[in-house]
Amino acid sequence: MNDLAPFHLAFPVTSLASARAFYGELLGCPEGRSSEDWVDFDFRGHQIVAHLAPEEVRAAAAHDVDGDAVPVRHFGLVLPMDEWQALADRLRAAGVRFVIEPHVRFVGQPGEQATMFLLDPCGNALEFKAFADPSRLFAK
Structure with a gap:
């Protein structure tokens, strides 16, 4: 990148x-x-x-994205896959409740990505994602 x-x-x-x-x-x-x-x-x-x-502070509306109710208002980071997995493991170990559990979406499609959503303690939604091939970030 x-x-x-x-x-x-x-x-x-x-x-x-x-x-x-x-x-x-x-x-x-x-x-x-x-x-x-x-x-x-x-x-x-x-x-x-x-x-x-x-x-x-207010709850975010959600839209369906590949079968998940994704909070519309959110921010986050695109991480390398190994860092994404380490963060998912650390968050699980800390007992964080996910809005959307860590998983891979858009399987077999150009935008295939690992993703997870969580809320901070104040209700702000965050997404952390990763691509096996980072050059596919904007692939159609």
Whole structure:
């Protein structure tokens, strides 16, 4: 893949302590700057910022994708397959409840991918995916 510019994503949380425990401790994202109302994390080279805004947190609508009810509003990472599997194993060992269990979707199709969905403690949906062939990320 090409070198990518880091993206920036801000999202609401109900608790900065919960965000720190989830993103910092469970996912291993180093913490950056923070204040009483927000904290930013290094999300594999991308800047994500948890803003304390409980009134903005809400459940995401879902759409059917290959038989799964995928949360429409979500973010995440595309990982190398071995890192995806290691993360799935770590999350299972930590007792994380998945919205969509780790599995492979679009089997035999150009977009075949390993995927898993989970919620952070504040209800934000995350997807982590991997491709056996990363060049197929945008394949039709």
